[in-house]
Amino acid sequence: MSGDDWLRKDRLPHIWCAGCGNGTVVNCTLAAVDEIGWQRANTVFVSGIGCSSRAPGYVLTDSLHTTHGRAIAFATGVKLADPSLNVVVITGDGDLAAIGGNHFIHACRRNIDLTVICMNNQIYGMTGGQGSPTTPMGKLSTTTPFGSVEPAFDLTELAKAAGANYVARWTGFHVKELTKAIFSGLSTKGLAFIEVLVQCPTNYGRRNKYRSVTDQIDYMKTHSVLKQKADRLREEGNELPEDTIILGEIVKRSLPAMGVRK
């Protein structure tokens, strides 16, 4: 891997379960950071609480492991204190969408120069599989034993509506595309939000008829549609199935950004 020297090798093997997609996202992030050529001295990784937020602990640079949901709040402080730093926020769906939802939309509104990578495993993995705001309708978890009755959060639409400069969504299967998306997110001025759907075989897959890790990856592969194709199908008047995952670059624009040195 091209970002191999960014890993804290003495901390490996990491604590994530067998087949957890978080490790894949770390690979892609480090490859993109290595490609863009940032130095260790002015790169900061910030995370909150959760499975995904263990990630900066495996990255050999300055990292902050902060309170639940407040990763973006801490990252805002870091960025505004020293705008020359490159700040990457790695966070999960429970961290970003549930408890840190308000911090997230206001960071999008202010358009701070951060890169937010959300590892969305659609469940609270670390605490034992409770339903999160992104659990799809009808899916089982320990707190929704008869299937979730609430509609799930669409994080990319939220970020787009709140005013983020770059929004993309990929899955844990599309590694090359994800690396490219993270690279363009890192090079965008203003808030870049990349949502990554990752598999959680232990707490999500086990309860939702994905017997093996590869089953859930297969599901993501077969049920995903590129945004351009989805738009075209909608224009032609075709209805997309409800469980379709729309992938790709959702929005890219250049609204005025905060925390960028003039």
Place this chain on the structure above:
Amino acid sequence: MRLVIDEVRCKGCNLCTLVCPYRIFKPGTIANRKGILVPVTDRPERCTNCRLQKIYGRTLCGMCQMICPDQAINWVNEEVYEPHRVVVED
């Protein structure tokens, strides 16, 4: 170059068996010391990276390495075999 799976890091999730275009990785059958079924490699010399990485000077496919959540797949340099003369001590 030679394709190796780090048995210390691998947790046996078999994601590499899904993505390899040459189907080099096969699900393992024998548990190692930690009880993990590490995938086995079937004729790894077919891998494009093993053959061409040095000529092109970059990683060519690398899907297995990117998707491996445990950072367990790597390519190592293989030294050219040199016959050694046996030195008999007097």
